[in-house]
Amino acid sequence: MTGGRLPPIALTSNCPGCGVGLVPEELRERCYVCQCGHHFRMHADAWLALLADEGSWTERWGDIRPHDLLQWKVPRPYREMLDEAREEGLNESVRTGQATLAGRPIFLAIFDFRFVGGSLSIVAGERLTRSFEYAAATATPLVLLVASGGARMQEGILALMQMAKVNAAVGRLHRASVPYLSVLTDPTYGGVPASLALLADVNIAEPGAAIGFTGPRVIKQSTYADLPPGFQSAEFQLRAGQVDMVLPRTELRGVLAHLLELYCRSGVRGSGACG
Ligand SMILES: [Zn+2]
Numbered sequence: 074m075t076g077g078r079l080p081p082i083a084l085t086s087n088c089p090g091c092g093v094g095l096v097p098e099e100l101r102e103r104c105y106v107c108q109c110g111h112h113f114r115m116h117a118d119a120w121l122a123l124l125a126d127e128g129s130w131t132e133r134w135g136d137i138r139p140h141d142l143l144q145w146k147v148p149r150p151y152r153e154m155l156d157e158a159r160e161e162g163l164n165e166s167v168r169t170g171q172a173t174l175a176g177r178p179i180f181l182a183i184f185d186f187r188f189v190g191g192s193l194s195i196v197a198g199e200r201l202t203r204s205f206e207y208a209a210a211t212a213t214p215l216v217l218l219v220a221s222g223g224a225r226m227q228e229g230i231l232a233l234m235q236m237a238k239v240n241a242a243v244g245r246l247h248r249a250s251v252p253y254l255s256v257l258t259d260p261t262y263g264g265v266p267a268s269l270a271l272l273a274d275v276n277i278a279e280p281g282a283a284i285g286f287t288g289p290r291v292i293k294q295s296t297y298a299d300l301p302p303g304f305q306s307a308e309f310q311l312r313a314g315q316v317d318m319v320l321p322r323t324e325l326r327g328v329l330a331h332l333l334e335l336y337c338r339s340g341v342r343g344s345g346a347c348g
Pocket residue numbers: 088089090091092093107108109110111
């Protein structure tokens with residue numbers, strides 16, 4: 074089911090879905106999915122353990138680090154947020170690198186919601202752009218794992234510009250006919266789904282994940298409309314045609330491996346050596 078053993082994640086004492094008391098070790102064995110189907114948010118290390126074959130991960134562009142270019146102060150100094158994240162061992166909201174998944178080479182880009190809400194920043198944009206460009210140049214499939222609140226407010230227009238830059242790199246990958254698979258987890262909001270996360274060849278969403286551009290509270294406040302039940306859930310977006318499948322996390326690795334194999338058998342570029 075997994076590439077390696079999943080690391081611990083922060084958990085509440087009870088499941089927010091069903092209220093049952095959680096046994097962390099049991100939950101870990103089920104990829105942090107409760108018996109009721111509630112999917113707990115995982116950080117980048119846990120996603121790496123789930124998706125990358127054990128020992129196959131090579132991080133790239135981790136040495137590109139964020140700076141407080143705009144000297145942003147509100148609601149709190151951005152520099153302080155960066156320092157705190159560094160102390161926790163985090164250096165950005167997106168980690169990128171190369172790995173194998175079920176033996177097939179992939180580029181892997183993973184958002185980490187712990188770092189300023191998984192927001193798209195200058196550094197995240199640069200790492201993503203390089204990943205898409207190198208994936209296109211080397212004909213290697215790209216797998217994207219998303220958990221993001223959108224573009225990073227503290228980097229202003231410099232963060233918004235990353236949407237266009239990353240989007241152009243996604244276009245290069247498509248024109249090179251190299252497979253691109255996207256996994257949308259809770260939450261996937263703002264410029265991230267708009268510029269890259271919903272533009273894959275196959276868009277996969279986790280059950281119950283919130284996916285949209287602006288959250289339902291803001292939409293309701295600005296339109297005064299009654300929003301339909303389940304608005305912006307993964308299941309809602311499946312019915313609306315925005316995602317291709319809603320898939321339990323326990324099946325994700327197997328389905329990604331199967332998709333990579335199908336691309337391989339169809340003779341698409343970048344699908345790795347056929348086994
Ligand atoms: Zn539950």
